[in-house]
Amino acid sequence: MSLICALSNELPEVPVVSPVSGSIFEKRLIVKYIKEHGKDPINGIELNEDMLIEIKVPPIVRPKAPSATSVPALLKTLQDEWDATALHAFHLRKQLQAARQELTHVLYQHDSACRVVGRLTTEVTAAREALATLKPKTDPNISLQNVSNNSFNNGDHSMEELRPEVGITPDILEKLESKAAVLTSERKKRGKSVPEGLADIDTIREMKTVASHTGLHSASTAGIVSLDICPNDDSKLLTGGNDKIAIVFDKNAGQVVTTLKGHTKKVTSVIYHPNQTTAITASPDASIRVWNLANSNTTHVVSAHEGPITAISLHATGDYLLSTSTDEFWAFSDLNAGVMLCRVGDPSSAHALTTAQFHPDGLIFGTGTTDSLMKIWDLKEKSNVANFPGHSGSISAMAFSENGYYLATAAEDSTVKLWDLRKLRNFKTIQLQDGYQVKDLYFDNSGTYLAVAGTDVRIYHTKQWDNLVTFEDHTGLATGVRFGENSKFLVSTSLDRSLKIYSSS
Known part of the structure; x- marks a missing residue:
């Protein structure tokens, strides 16, 4: 005014x-x-x-x-005063709007800060729980000598030169053939009967997630990339991670039992030996390690390849190991001696090998290649006896059925193919969604169910090949899947760092 x-x-x-x-x-x-x-x-x-x-x-x-x-002048004065009042009110409203925006921004920042604090509090709680879970059981009887041996055994053997081949001796061949004869005889006795106590179809369909564990491996290099279950004690699980370590986990106790450290790269393949005291791990660091689970020591480092190892498979005797590598060779090694017995490649088809598994009888085995071909090999003759073309893209997973007749394979073409080994033909192709990735295949011990792990986790019945149930709980790619005894439960691992257990109860 x-x-x-x-x-x-x-x-x-x-x-x-x-x-x-x-x-x-x-x-x-x-x-x-x-x-x-x-x-x-x-x-x-x-x-x-x-x-x-x-x-x-x-x-x-x-x-x-x-x-x-004058009257006109008085009216003009009143008009000016009104205009000034209106302008003043406008400025006040403008300042009020600016104050409201500032207050809204401050409230948003406060809300964001509260959410960040809440998330960090949750992560701290989860980290503390993981730390409590990661504490392995220790053996007070481990001596200084054991510690010294462990330090030596855990050294870097990836640069060792390949030892000369020992060869498959007649004694080894006799042992392999004897075991195959016993297994074939037992399979014929079992016939087509369903094992007592095997979970039925309705039980499989009712399965749901009953437990999820995320504290097994490091969060900084997240991801579990391999899985196996102890054949004689399905409460014990073996996992390999991107963090370069393997873990023995007790699912009943919900606790890590043993931590195996020694690889210099991620652990891409693991095997839990039936004797329950031995574990076998493989890595792209070109080494295979045989572990004594009682003291977490490396008993042997098998140097069988010059390139990254892509798969390992245990022979039915429990004494020998099959391995494949990107160096285009497969190798047969003695676990007890820690030596390679033979190393074989296929000059007619020089491609990296991606996966491998022994047939249940142990005299033949299969390997997958990057050129979409499944190969069947005779171990005694060390020769390629059959090929299964039909996939497109690199072979990503394979599994032999317990009956010894069926072979399941998967590749980058988003299909699972079933092969009849007696007729050497593809009798069933399961077409998955476009872009579906398969990372692991596994038949249960009866050959009744087939589990598939990849974009999700699913179970198929091997009679009509129906999809009984699909689990989409993982937020990352599923990398491993295993059935428990009589298919009462299923276990899967994923790149989301979690191990999940599915059951109907």
Whole structure:
């Protein structure tokens, strides 16, 4: 509001003029303003009381404000005052809106901070639980000598030169053939009867996630890439991770039992030996390690390949190991001696080998290649006896059925193919969704169910090849799957760092 004096007829105050702005004020008001601010209220230039000029008029002259000289002037003054009020209200609304935006931003930041604190609190709690879970059971009887041996055995053997081949001796061949004869005889006795206590189809369909463990492997290099279950104690699980270690986990106790450290790269293949005291692991560091689970020591480092190892498979005798590598060779090794017995490649088809598994009888085995071909080999003759073309893309997984007749394979073409080994033909192809990735295949011990792990986890019945149940609980790619005894439960691992257990109860 202007401080310009609207003089009345009585002239209650002396009018003065500011020399810096030329405006007329009531002296009382302008003096008070100068004392508070020391400036002219119109243009903000410094002003003091001594600079004010009083307006002196003859007594007969009564000066009047210009705005009071006519009705139109009075109306204009009122209009100006209204305009000033409207502008002032506009500025106030603008300042209110800005204050609201600032308050909204501050409240959003506060809410975000609360959520971050909540998430960090949850992660700290999970880390503490994982730390408690990761504490392995220790053996107080481990001596300094054992510790010294462990330090030696855990050294880097990836640069060792390949030892010369020992060869498959007649004694070894006799042992392999004897075991195959026993297994074939036992399989014929079992015939087509269903094992007592085997989970039925309805039980499989009712399976759901009953446990999920995420604290087995390191969170910094997340991902479990391999899985196996102890054949004689299905409560014990063996996992290999991107963190270069293998873990023995007790699912009943929900606790890590043993931690196996020694590989210099991720552990891509693991085997839990039936004797329950031995584990076998393989890695792209080109080494195969045989472990004593009682003291977590490496008993042997088998140097059978010059390139990354892609798969390992245990012979039915429990004494020999099959391995494949990107160096285009498969190798047959003695676990007890820790030596390679033979190493064989296929000059007619020089491609990296991606997967391998022994036939249940142990005299033949299969290997997958990067050129989409499944190969069947005769171990005694060390020769390729059959090939299964039909896939496109690298072979990613394979599994022999317990009955010895069926072979399941998967590749990058999003299909699972079933092969009849007696007729050497593909009798069933399971077409999965476009882009579906298969990382592991596993038949249960009866050959009744086939589990598939990859984009999700699913179970098929091997009679009609129906999909009985699909689990989509993993947030990452599933990398391993195993059935428990009589298919009462299923275990899977994933790149999301979790191990999940599925059961109907």
